[in-house]
Amino acid sequence: MSELLEIQRRVAAAILHPLTRTETMPRRRQDGSSNVREADALIKPNDRLSSFERLEIYNRQYWFRLYSSFEEDFPGLKAIVGNAKFETLMRGYLTDCPSTSFTLRNLGSRLVKWLEEYPEHVEPRRALAMDMARLEWAHIEAFDSGEEEVLDADDLAAINDNSLLRLQPYLRVLELRYPVDDLLIELRNESGSSDASSNNASSARKRKHVRRVAAVEPEEIFLAVHRHENSVYYKRLHREDFLLLKGLLEGLSIGAAINAAFAGSSLPDDQRGAFLHEAFASWAALGWFTRQNSN
Amino acid sequence: MPANRFNGFTDYGVGIGLRIPHYQHILTRKPVVDWFEIISENYMIDGGRPLEVLDKILDQYNVVQHGVSMYFGSASDPDPEHLRRLKRLVKRTNTPWLSDHLCWGSVDGRYTHDLLPMPYTWEAVKVTAERIRRVQDFLEIPVVVENVSSYAEFHVSEMAEWEFLNEVAERADCGILLDVNNIYVSSQNHSFDPFTYVNAVLAERVAQIHIAGHSKFEKYILDTHDHPVLDPVWRLYARAIERVGPTATLLEWDDKIPSFEEVHAEAMKAEKYLAAARTKTGAAATKVSELAGVAR
Incomplete structure (x- = not known):
């Protein structure tokens, strides 16, 4: 050597x-x-x-x-587990998963997997904390992932059940057990809204955070984390929307993704056509369908 | 030197580091600034707002890339993905030269995200120079290396830092980004005369100069980039300009960042030194022309 x-x-x-x-x-x-x-x-x-x-x-x-x-990337997780536990979690994660990238942007890339292995760091609100960690990582990815050329109306008119539809690299879809999107928006607004930096203001903010976190009730939600005009947005989805997008992201053909979306769905058969039409029109308008590798 | 092959024969004046808190001011007010230095890593991404802002800046200003993670002195090979992304950004910015630090920071695939000092050994000279050459060949633009500030020295070192810098620059045939604040910080931490360093650097290879502020602690000085430039650093800068001529100069301000106007005004203090050097260079050129006329 x-x-x-x-x-x-x-x-x-x-x-x-x-x-x-x-x-x-x-x-x-x-x-x-x-x-x-x-x-x-x-x-x-x-x-x-x-x-x-x-x-x-x-x-x-x-x-x-x-x-x-790390603290800058996961303020929501910190608010949920509290300062002391977050510090222990942070030390443990960064010791086990040191940076292997030239950029600190990727520092949190292994956090969700690590927390699944060491759930004691996020007890007693494990499900809520895991949802928040997933959302905060999805936000980072949506912020600066690539953007491909969008399919135009002619491209969309040519697709059929066997077509593969490629989605924007910045799009992430999440199945969550808590409305962490609302919580994170509230926490971010709160942190950004204070014009004081005194200890009093900071303590008051901390107490508010604790109250907000304690008040969060479970609620099954499906979420798209995406980017529009270079700002990151959270868009609530129906269960069928989520399954359809998930199928497309996994590389299923349109027909197979639609079948997966409606498996076990309570949506009546006669409303499914209109539902799909609205979903595809909305996603096309948002520019989620891309040209690359599409049939 | 003012314009040379290491800075793409440009003659940039005084620039400042492009920082997020100033984005809005720059995009809306379009202030007159000679050039901006960007941190390459902030834009080595696939999409999103940072690239949108960069493109708008590129439309109106000269931009030079400055990196913080190439780690020319690391014993392990550069990450190919890093190089690919860097080259893509070079094509986007058309940077006339690209700088990064004469340091190491990663080993066995683990990154410290710090600019760690080199052991100044002949083996390190060889390894570092080879790596700079490889990067320069791959990127196809002039590469310039910056001296770092340091808080530790190795027992195994076989030469002074400035000797190491010169040896590496010669063997790699690259330029030098002379950071006079870093020289001052290291001189205080390692008890050497900073003017010895500035006087020893290969003047003809200097492509750019950095100035910045630092913080004094009880037992050492830390390179914090969160203050205006202090007097001893201005004195060192004056000497550097005297030696190398009116060279592209950039103020780094990375923490507790004040308003754009304040940062720019601090940077523009460099102009009086550059103007004096330009006058001197102009006078020398006139004299050479006159002598040439007499000879004819």
């Missing part, structure tokens, strides 16, 4: 190691090895700072940068 690679691996091991509860670099790592000895071996001290203290600057910068990015 090259000396450069060895040094970089050793320094990265120190920097990526979790901080103590008081946000300092631990003198001993979780595996029992000494950070002090490792710092002394790698880093020169100066007349003001020991080797350990110099390495600690980078260790703390790493974690503070990640905390800040």
